[in-house]
Amino acid sequence: MTHLQHAKTTRRLGWRGRLAALGVMLSCVVVTDGALAQRQPKPDWNLADIPSQKARIFLVTGGTSGMGFEDAKALAAAGASVIIASRNPQRGQEAIDRIKQAIPDAQVQFEPVDLADLASVRALGQRLNRTLPRLDGLINNAAIMAPPARGTSADGLEIQFATNYAGHFALTAELLPLLRKSDSPRVVTLSSIAAHIGSIDFGNLQATQVYEPMSAYAQSKLACLMFALELQRRSDAAAWGIQSVAAHPGVAVTELVERGPGLDSIQGRQWSAMRGRLQTAAQGAIPTLYAATAPQAQGGAYYGPIGENEIAGPLGLASIPAEAGDTVVAARLWSITEELTGTRFPAPGH
Known part of the structure; x- marks a missing residue:
């Protein structure tokens, strides 16, 4: 299917239709061999199971609301020192x-960063490398979803690609030296x-030929998953010693719709009608935590709720789309993202 055909098909589907179609796709998804070897987590794992995080330092992007806030709060409650990184100091x-x-x-502080501005990402990395x-x-964690009109970042990238994926790619590279100092x-x-x-x-x-809001969002989130697995x-x-893990919240009630397509949009009205069946932000944070x-969490694993269509339910190993396990596509995307962001991860042996 071409991108244009995919965009036309996606436009014909409402939010409920997309979720129904997604359920069919999940039933026939291809899971990578690595994922098959992963251990299932305890399905009722919850905040009480978080081990002490005393003396550990975490950074959470988008930690001012929604699941990011729940992540920051739970980590602070477990004794961690938490840095909330987001755009708005207030x-x-x-x-x-x-x-x-x-x-x-609680040991918690704020650091400003705009993931859609690579200069801001680099500045945060430099500050933290000096002080931590x-x-x-x-x-x-930070994300935006399906703004009606195509927007661009400070660096000319499509805004969802920039915020959800490329900014995090660059931030991870900036913070790699600090991460490698951890045990x-x-x-x-x-x-x-x-x-x-x-x-x-x-x-x-960058959606310069065709912009369909949900398709661009889906691409950015597929890129995030591929990044986690490739990392x-x-x-x-x-031998960086990094444990890279992916997670998804199912469908949780956060500010994504309000700040994206809007509550008055078709998606917003359908979202509101479904609220009683969706995860709360606190529930959505469980896979991430x-x-x-x-x-027991394993590098290269993907965790999320495993109820019907993975919208909600007990914790488990999430289904991995076939394309996410394509190492050739992942390597090409990594190389292109390094060029787009001016970011370089260290070569093997460095």
Whole structure:
């Protein structure tokens, strides 16, 4: 199917239709051999199972609201020192105040970053490399979803590709020296069940020919999943010592729709009608927290809810789209992203 055909098909589907179609696709998804070897997590794993994170340092992007906020709060409650990285200092302070109200001795701070501006990403990396002794965990959480009109980042990239994927790619590279100073560093990258309806379209990677909001979002989240899996492969090959894990929240009630297509859109109205069947932000954060803290979590794994269509339900190994396991496509995407972002991960042996 060409990108144009895919875009036309996606436009004909409402939100419910997309989820129904996704359910069919999940039933016949191809799972990579590596995923088949992974151990299933305890299905009822919850916040009480988080081991002590005392003396560990985490950075959470997009930690001012939604699942990122829940991640930051839970990690702080477990004793970690948490850095919330986001665009808005006022919302950052509000998030810190809310966490400290619930956890008076929480160690939490705010750092400004705009993932859609690579200069801002590099500046954050430079600040943290100067001030932190190490970084034990990086949670690549921040995202935007399906804005009606195509937008561009400060560097000319399609805004969802830039914010959801390329900014996190560059941030991970910037923070790699700090991560390698940790005894057991983890990078957790958030994908989505939308990755199953995505495809990496190298001929229209920045949606300059055709822009369909949900297709662009799905592509960005597929790219995030491919990045997480490729990062583990490269860490193994180059002995970086990084444990790279992917997670998705199912479908959770957050600000994504409100800030994307809008609550008055068709998707917004359908979203509102389905709210009672969806995950809360706290529930949606469980796969990420497992990936970030559980001793049993494995590098190269993909965790999420495994109920009907993976929208909600108990924790388990999520279904991996066939394209996400294509190492040739993943390597090509990695190389192109290095060029687009001016970012270089160290070569093997360095």
